Amino acid sequence: MPGEEAVYEQLKEAIIAGDREKTLKAVEAALEGGVSASDIIEKGMSPGMKEVGERFARYEIYLPEMMMAAEAWEGAMKVLEPKLVEGGKVAKKVGKVVLGTVAGDIHSIGKNIVGAMLKMSGFEVYDLGIDVPASHFVTKAEEVRADVIAASALMSTTMSQQKNIIDHLKARGVREKYAVLVGGGSTTEDWAKQIGADGYGKTAGDAAALALQAVARKEGK
Amino acid sequence: MISFSAIVDRALNGPICTEKEFDLNIFVPNLRKVLEKYKITYDPATPVPSDDALADRVWEAAMEFLLATGMFCLDTERRILFTREEIEGALATGPSGNIFGDGKDARIMPRRYPEDKTPPWISGCGAGPVSKEEYLINIVKTYAEDSLSDGITAPCLTNIDGRPLEANSPWGIEGAVRTILLTREGLRRAGRPGMPVVNEVASAIRAQEHIAGHRFGNPKVDYLEIGLVHELKVDLDALNKVAYGLSTGNLTFAENGVILGGFAGGPAGVAVVTAAYNPVDMLVLRGAAQHPFLVPFEKGTTSNRTVIWARSVAMQAISRHSPLPMVGSGYTSAGPLTEMSYYEFGAWIIANVVSGGSVEIGVPYRGTLVDYCGPVENIFGNGVANASAGMSRKEANKIVLALLEKYEDKIPDPPKGKPYLEYFDEKGLPNKECLALYRKMRKEFEDSFGFQFKKTSPFW
Numbered sequence: 001m002p003g004e005e006a007v008y009e010q011l012k013e014a015i016i017a018g019d020r021e022k023t024l025k026a027v028e029a030a031l032e033g034g035v036s037a038s039d040i041i042e043k044g045m046s047p048g049m050k051e052v053g054e055r056f057a058r059y060e061i062y063l064p065e066m067m068m069a070a071e072a073w074e075g076a077m078k079v080l081e082p083k084l085v086e087g088g089k090v091a092k093k094v095g096k097v098v099l100g101t102v103a104g105d106i107h108s109i110g111k112n113i114v115g116a117m118l119k120m121s122g123f124e125v126y127d128l129g130i131d132v133p134a135s136h137f138v139t140k141a142e143e144v145r146a147d148v149i150a151a152s153a154l155m156s157t158t159m160s161q162q163k164n165i166i167d168h169l170k171a172r173g174v175r176e177k178y179a180v181l182v183g184g185g186s187t188t189e190d191w192a193k194q195i196g197a198d199g200y201g202k203t204a205g206d207a208a209a210l211a212l213q214a215v216a217r218k219e220g221k
Numbered sequence: 222m223i224s225f226s227a228i229v230d231r232a233l234n235g236p237i238c239t240e241k242e243f244d245l246n247i248f249v250p251n252l253r254k255v256l257e258k259y260k261i262t263y264d265p266a267t268p269v270p271s272d273d274a275l276a277d278r279v280w281e282a283a284m285e286f287l288l289a290t291g292m293f294c295l296d297t298e299r300r301i302l303f304t305r306e307e308i309e310g311a312l313a314t315g316p317s318g319n320i321f322g323d324g325k326d327a328r329i330m331p332r333r334y335p336e337d338k339t340p341p342w343i344s345g346c347g348a349g350p351v352s353k354e355e356y357l358i359n360i361v362k363t364y365a366e367d368s369l370s371d372g373i374t375a376p377c378l379t380n381i382d383g384r385p386l387e388a389n390s391p392w393g394i395e396g397a398v399r400t401i402l403l404t405r406e407g408l409r410r411a412g413r414p415g416m417p418v419v420n421e422v423a424s425a426i427r428a429q430e431h432i433a434g435h436r437f438g439n440p441k442v443d444y445l446e447i448g449l450v451h452e453l454k455v456d457l458d459a460l461n462k463v464a465y466g467l468s469t470g471n472l473t474f475a476e477n478g479v480i481l482g483g484f485a486g487g488p489a490g491v492a493v494v495t496a497a498y499n500p501v502d503m504l505v506l507r508g509a510a511q512h513p514f515l516v517p518f519e520k521g522t523t524s525n526r527t528v529i530w531a532r533s534v535a536m537q538a539i540s541r542h543s544p545l546p547m548v549g550s551g552y553t554s555a556g557p558l559t560e561m562s563y564y565e566f567g568a569w570i571i572a573n574v575v576s577g578g579s580v581e582i583g584v585p586y587r588g589t590l591v592d593y594c595g596p597v598e599n600i601f602g603n604g605v606a607n608a609s610a611g612m613s614r615k616e617a618n619k620i621v622l623a624l625l626e627k628y629e630d631k632i633p634d635p636p637k638g639k640p641y642l643e644y645f646d647e648k649g650l651p652n653k654e655c656l657a658l659y660r661k662m663r664k665e666f667e668d669s670f671g672f673q674f675k676k677t678s679p680f681w
Binding site for chain 1: 481484
């Protein structure tokens with residue numbers, strides 16, 4: 001398609017701008033122009049998400065930009081996923097993560113940042129919100145057949161809920177099915193080891209990397 | 222000032238909105254608009270600006286932003302909106318001249334201005350987690366023995382008789398009660414029974430735990446620390462605490478911890494939102510002091526250059542326009558018994574004080590390690606805070622830049638320091654190594670920066 005590079009650049013910029021409307025318009029224009037759904041994603045949108053992640057790592061942009069980019073991405077994927085299926089392809093999903101802030105804890109910013117980074121890394125994220133009872137993490141993970149449970153706790157008095165999640169997994173006999181990642185202000189590597197978690201994320205970026213490693217381990221890579 | 226009932230009515234009946242709409246469609250665009258309109262930009266070369274015009278623009282931006290944005294009640298998913306007259310009413314009638322503490326430990330919480338010679342009000346100890354009750358008592362006693370300490374921020378028990386202290390459980394209640402009783406015992410041993418306990422109980426998350434702890438402290442002088450949710454959000458639990466505090470007549474520290482990297486974005490946005498919280502702290506939390514605790518979402522340290530700048534600018538803006546005193550809080554990245562923690566405390570405390578604030582001196586290593594508390598580092602912080610009063614912002618900027626050079630590149634991987642048993646001796650007193658470092662760092666600040674410490678420290 002003539003001017004295909006320009007189309008991909010438009011898609012990339014719309015994602016970086018976190019402009020959902022602009023992204024949808026660019027997607028529609030690309031589809032009308034004969035560009036395949038997979039090319040739209042891989043050559044246009046994905047580079048945009050990559051750039052967002054890199055700018056965030058350099059502290060050039062922050063949580064709002066990440067969330068809006070993720071929104072723009074999700075809006076576009078709602079249009080593109082059926083097209084992929086029509087074309088006999090499936091949207092590449094790296095894995096599924098159930099995410100939340102543990103029971104008794106209402107802090108959400110760190111969780112939101114992790115959620116955005118996981119989405120940008122290709123994960124399907126089920127964000128349960130804040131003050132989430134341990135059992136709910138497990139129930140959701142079972143329901144959606146997640147790969148990873150990621151639990152955030154900011155306070156020393158709510159950290160124990162991260163262990164509670166692992167206790168619930170064991171009680172239901174499903175501990176081995178999920179990688180459990182923990183993070184948040186009061187948590188440490190030692191704490192994660194102590195409770196038998198599969199990973200500790202000191203930073204939001206760590207969470208995405210740990211989740212990718214967990215999925216790779218699961219697939220025996 | 223409008224009544225608290227009016228605020229509750231708005232929380233229960235205000236315009237409906239989802240949290241996402243509030244965050245991304247209201248908060249963020251409104252903030253960006255004012256940042257552009259008032260041309261507020263971060264200057265990394267000047268962590269402590271001497272720019273009254275910038276401070277005034279930050280204030281104007283904050284008020285315009287608050288008017289357009291209001292607050293969000295998480296439980297009811299409704300907005301709490303204010304008029305300009307209501308904000309101005311709060312500023313005109315806001316608290317000042319409140320006395321914190323009792324008897325010989327009573328002290329007026331001063332309203333301060335940039336470069337103010339008035340000594341700041343100082344609390345410390347810092348809500349770090351401790352595993353044993355005797356540690357808590359000794360840490361509190363150590364800090365309280367310095368006469369520059371005006372208030373205590375109680376450390377945070379991690380367990381009740383070996384059982385993990387779980388929030389929202391009966392152990393949370395017992396933890397709150399026990400923390401206050403132990404803190405009061407520490408103060409009694411230090412000869413400071415009238416000293417106020419600032420944060421009530423760090424481990425207490427919900428109103429019932431706060432109230433339980435408050436009941437067993439010295440209700441006459443202890444005060445509640447009530448926090449909001451990031452950003453500009455409140456829940457009914459916080460309003461419950463306010464309702465209780467209004468009934469008992471206690472003073473409240475209204476805490477806001479604007480997150481750098483969160484919805485407020487970078488340092489410029491953080492400064493504006495911090496300033497916007499000031500009238501909110503009067504209107505919604507009925508605070509007797511604003512307790513800003515700016516923190517980056519990653520690493521959580523408050524001695525970053527970005528946070529120092531945002532804190533300084535916000536405090537200058539607030540102190541020039543609002544009667545509500547500020548008690549800025551901060552931690553360090555490095556652990557106790559490290560030179561780095563001293564440099565970090567020095568940097569953010571100096572910036573805080575010359576910008577018009579009083580201080581709450583927190584724990585080393587961001588309070589993330591159990592039993593890594595630093596009351597002697599806090600006493601050093603007392604001395605720095607006191608000696609910074611009257612310093613010019615220009616001079617402070619030079620010193621802060623010099624200090625940043627000493628530690629800034631180590632923030633990502635700071636030294637851990639040493640825990641309680643390597644800090645205190647068998648009698649529960651700071652050991653020789655601890656005091657040697659304290660004296661060494663005090664001398665360094667005297668020789669390098671001309672600090673004149675008051676000889677109030679029990680370890681002089």
